[in-house]
Amino acid sequence: MVQNTDFRRYLTSLSYSEEEIAAGLLDETTFSYTVDTEGRLTVKYIFTPTANDIYLEHRSLWNMNRDNVFIAVTDQQSHIINVKEKPDAARPLKNAICLRTFEYGVNSLGFEEIVPSEISKQYIDSAFFFDFVAKNQRKGQEVDKDLLLNLLQLKSDLISDSNEEMIHLLILRCIFIKYLEDRGIFETDYLINILKSLDAKQLVAAFNEIKKINGDVFKYDSFKVTDIKQEYLKQLALFFETDYRSGQHFLFPYQFDRIPIQLISHVYEAFLKDNSKKRKGIYYTPSFLVDFMLNQLFNGEDNIPLADARCLDAAVGSGAFLVECFKRIQASFGRPLSFDEKKKILETQLFGIDIDQKALQITAFSLYLALLETEDPNFIKNEIIHAHPILPSLIGSTLMSANAITDEVFKGQTFDYIISNPPWGSVPKVEDAQDEQEINNILKERKAIANKGKGDGIYAHVADFERSQAFLVRFQEWAGASTRIAAVVKNSIFLNDNARDFRSYLLDTYALEKFFELSHYNKILFKKKNIGEIKGQAVELGASEPCAVVILKQLPANASEISTTYISPKLSIFAENFSVIHFTARDCFQIAQSNLKNQDAYWKILVNGDLDTFKVIEKLSLQCDLTVEARAGFQPKANMLSLGEPDWKPIAEPTDFKQFDVLKADNLPVFNWNQGLHRRREFDIFQGIRLVIPVRPLKSDKFLFRGAIAYDDIIYKHNMITIKLKDGKDYISDYLPYLAIINSKLIGFLFYQLSIQWGKGEGKRDSIRNVDLEKLPLKRISDPTLAKQLSNLVSKIQIAIRGGQNPIIEIDELDELVFEHYGLLDYERQVIKEFYQMNVDRADAPLNKVTASDLNVYFNAFVKAFQLVLAEGTVLSATYNISGNMGALICMRLSQQNEAEPFRQGEDKHIINFVKSGQLNKAEALKILEEEKVKIYDKEHIYLIKSNQFKDWTPRQAVVDAREEIQQYIKHLA
Incomplete structure (x- = not known):
């Protein structure tokens, strides 16, 4: 030692x-x-x-x-x-x-x-x-995913056609006993010795011992000795003694007294959800997101004493939210609670609803583990010996098996906190149901929600049979004036045009305190990923949709203007590896709730933009003179049948052209148009002068449309879109200058911000939709000189590209002409240029980090904007420091012109460390790393500390920061 x-x-x-x-x-x-x-x-x-x-x-x-x-x-x-x-x-x-x-x-x-x-x-x-x-740190196989794979392998080895329910229950009970063994309530190897005896009577006797402490885990089903085959016991013994899937006979890798209860519950929920016949992914709410949401919900700003709070999860699943609520309520007392006090919390303060009875058993199981977690093993041993029913029965009292959308449950009751991850997606169709019970539930839900305002009264504003919208509406039934609500839902309900009426209704009903748009966090939240294989079949964990977290309260009567905090964090390496929500001042906005309601574009724009972006797009959107007709190509199908003599047409693919190209029929392959297609198109969309673009933007397109012009009759599939332009009733005849506009930075920027899918989640969702294209504000080119300038530039660019050259100068000139055409001011142009700097030029590491040269450019822009309030002969001098890990600093001071010093590195890196350690202080506790802008003033200096990311130190940000200082200066004078 x-x-x-x-x-x-x-x-x-x-x-x-x-x-x-x-x-x-x-x-x-x-x-x-x-x-x-x-x-x-x-x-x-x-x-x-x-x-x-x-x-x-x-x-x-x-x-x-x-x-x-x-x-x-x-x-x-x-x-x-x-x-x-x-x-x-x-x-x-x-x-x-x-x-x-x-x-x-x-x-x-x-x-x-x-x-x-x-x-x-x-x-x-x-x-x-x-x-x-x-x-x-390379991501390895974390304990929850490893345990899940081993459980799925065990289930696969044990299940036959008719024993699935019994096997599920058998495994759950064995895990509960193993947990008690690891806690020291049973002697070491208690379970494995029973299993290795191959005596089913001993295992049933062990289950009966546990029944003495009551509760819902062992309550609803009983085993006959004859149900438990020796082969089951052999496989269970292997599972609880070895690393089951690898077959390595060393120490059993799991310690159930150390695995967090949330993870045990999550794993078992996913284990029960998995059904290879349904071919569906399995998922659960990540633990760090559970912690994050509880931190937002229990923020200490309310008058509701947490010790007395009643909490509801209306889609309880494995009970992860209720387990964490249970711990927070206990902690609020500031002292250890007795067993009876903790039991009373379970019986009177924690409530759950789920349509699945199995889910309620898992929730009860989770809450029992949480109840026993800190109890002395000798106390529990004694209760088992004396047959005291110490575990309360929860199912049927606080945990209800019901459909939270359609059934009357907890009627007339209100809760202090509601927190949930409700079902995502639309109500399934009847033909997708697995059994009669599911058919009945689907019919009830489809009748209640209906579609487009045809449902029951409270669901009249729900669109597309969307369940998560229905849950957000139903929460009103259980919310009082002071109730706070936290929910994680798929983000598309705040983006889709069909859900606009729902968003308006939501903002008329609730005060939206915070909105976390987590599209960029899908990689570590719900993104589907392959975690392994069972008998050659991939096991996928996760959903496919990005999500958002909303924090709500009932809208007060006669409420004055309500401000919403809208946060759209971007996934950093730190956030990915340490599982926190990491954002800087650039990602956080205060916006009036009335603006969110009246200007629906905010929902889309703030995902990737900011309030200045909104103002620029608002200005652009008012300049719409032309009508855009956009049509996708035809959709083929397998085994297409001939409709007669072949009609061969040249066919193009997105790979057949570049930006500014002329798409010609020469050298293209041909396709028989006279076949039975899945989705046919009128042939005129493939004729006449028109623009074409691919449906899916690529990284190589650099956030620009890849527009080409076509004169020939050429067909294409639904991976390409035709654009035709009308001026009044007539189609325009000269498309060349409009090809310049379509391919400009202005249109790429505008469309990316307003798109429902492009940039709003994982790359596989990125697409350009007809309906979005038809809303493009294309401005008529009335000036013949401008039309000629743009056409000439397009021709020069086409010649340069065909010659293998990069026409940077011509493209920059084209962009400036388009900016001029739309009447953009210098600052508005800078908003667009900064977007391309951040997302193209400086998008990837290490270029996304700020440099000394960047800080110098920032400081010069700051001085230019701040010059207005400087006395004659007074100048700003500055030093800088950059941390390679987290944070950068500029220290500015006023001096006389003859005392001015050059911009140089300073000796104040310790200030960065001080500020960043303070921000790290709450990162793990709150599951947020908020690198907000920090200003420190002393008699001679202003210290400005932000992240070390380029996006926080752009010339435009210098103007924003300088204006803020000017306002502070004027306020001080007043």
């Missing part, structure tokens, strides 16, 4: 003070350094003298699924261990597990003056450590 003094010496050499060591030295072998004030974002240093010790600590932390890494310290070395990678007893330091090794340990001599950078205190404080982890 390492001596306490050796470990202290080691930590001291990493710059930890005696006070910090005293606060974090939990025992002789573990030191936890807490970065945040909530005590959740920690770095653990653990003395692990042998490879097996490293494995055991790794296994323990992997099961807990909270830490990303820990530092394993031996006598002569230190290792950064990737906790997210599955532990390997045979190779505990393999490459995927060990991110880095340092040649220093607790007993090394002569290293005291050398500080290993990544694991030293100062680098952890400055976020360097977390940046290193984010860049080097």
Whole structure:
């Protein structure tokens, strides 16, 4: 065993003070350094003298699924261990597990003056450590996904045609016993010894023991000994003794007393949902999103005492939200609660609804684990021995099996908090139902919701039979004047044109406190991903839709203007690896709720733009002189039947042309037009002068339309769109100048912001729709000189492209002419140019990080805008600093012209570290990393600290920041 003094010496050499060591030295072998004030974002240093010790600590932390890494310290070395990678007893330091090794340990001599950078205190404080982890940590197989795969494999091995329900129940009960065993309520190997006996009577007897403590897990079904075959016991024994899928006979990888209850519940919910016959993906609400939503809901701004709060989840699933509510309510007392006090919370404060009885069993199971989590094992043992029913029965009282859309449930009751992840998507059609019960539910829902205002009274504004809209409406039934609501729903209900009436209704009914548009977070939220295979069949986890989180309250009577906080965070490496919602000042807006209602375009524009973007698009949208007709090509089908003699037509694909191209029939393949097509088109859309664009934009298009002009009769499939333009009743005859406008930065920018799909989620959803194209504000070119200039530029660009040249100068000139045509001011043009800078020129790492040159350009733009309030002879001077990990700073001061200093790097990097450590303080606790703009004033200086991302330091942002300072200056004078 390492001596306490050796470990202290080691930590001291990493710059930890005696006070910090005293606060974090939990025992002789573990030191936890807490970065945040909530005590959740920690770095653990653990003395692990042998490879097996490293494995055991790794296994323990992997099961807990909270830490990303820990530092394993031996006598002569230190290792950064990737906790997210599955532990390997045979190779505990393999490459995927060990991110880095340092040649220093607790007993090394002569290293005291050398500080290993990544694991030293100062680098952890400055976020360097977390940046290193984010860049080097490969996502491994986390405990929940690994456990799910093993359970699905076990189920696959056990299930036959008629025993699925019994197998589900058998596995659930065994997991509950294993949890109690890991808690020390049963002796070690209690379950495995029963299973290896191959005696079904012993297993049934164990189940009967658990029945003594009552509850709903063992209540509804009973086993006959004859139901449990020896083969089931053999496979269950393998599952609970080995790494089941790999067949490696080392330690069972799971520790159910360490796996968070949320994860156990999530896994079992997904396990029950999986049915390979339905070919549907399985998903559950990620734990960090559960925590994030609860943090938004319980924000301390209300007068509702959390200790007395009644909480409802109307689509309860595995009970993840209720489990977290249970923990928060307990914590609000500020003291440990007795068992009876905790039981009373379950019986009187936590309520759930689900149409699936199995889901309620999982919720009850989850809540029981949460109830027992902190209880002394001896107390539970005693209750089992004396046959006391200590677990309350919840199903039928607080947990109700019902359809929350159509059934009367908890009628007349109101709740202080409602939190839910309601079903996404439209009510299925009857032909998609699996059984009679599902048919009845579908018929009830379709009758209640109907479509386009034809449903029941409360659902009159719900569009497209959309369930999540219906849930948001139904929450009114259970909401009082002070009720706060948090829900995660698919984002399309705030984008689709069909749902516009619903959005208006929602804003007339609720105060929308916060709206988190999480399109860019789909990768770590609900994106479908293949997590493994079972008998050659892929297991997909996740949904396909991006989501949004809404925080609502009932709209007060005679309410004055309500402000909504709209946040559209962009996924950063830090956010991806540490599972937080990470946003900067550029991603957060305050907007009047009335504006959201009256100007529906805000919902689309703020996903990727800002309030200035909205103003520019509002100006552009008023300049619509031409009518746009847009038609997609035909849709073929398999096994098309000939309708007579072949009619061969040249056919084009998007790969057959480039931007500004002339699409010609020469050298194109041909297609028999005289066949039975799935979706035929009138042939005139393929004739005459017209513009064509691909339906799916590519990254190589750089957020521009790839428009070409066609004169010949050429057909194409539904992956291309024809655009024809009308001036009044007549089609225009000269398309060349309009080809310039279609391919300009202005139109690409405008359409990307207003599109319902392009840029509103995963790339596979990106598409250009006819209905959106027909709303394009194309302005008539009345000036013959402008028409000629644009046509000449298009011709020059076409010649240059055909010659293999890059016509940058001509394209820039074309864009400026289009800006002029639409009457854009310099600042408005800068909004569009900045969009392309951020999304094309500087989109990818490392170019998305700010540089010293960028800060110099920013400062010059700031000075130009600020010059108005400077006294004659007074100038601004500035220094800068950039952190490679998180944050950048400009320090400005007023000086006389003869004392002005050149823009240079300063000595104030410690201020960045101070500000960023404060922002990290709440990152893990609140599941938000908010890199807001911070200003610090002293007698001589203004310190401006923002992220180190280029998007926060553009010339346009300099103008915004300068105007803000001018307003502050004028306010100070007043």
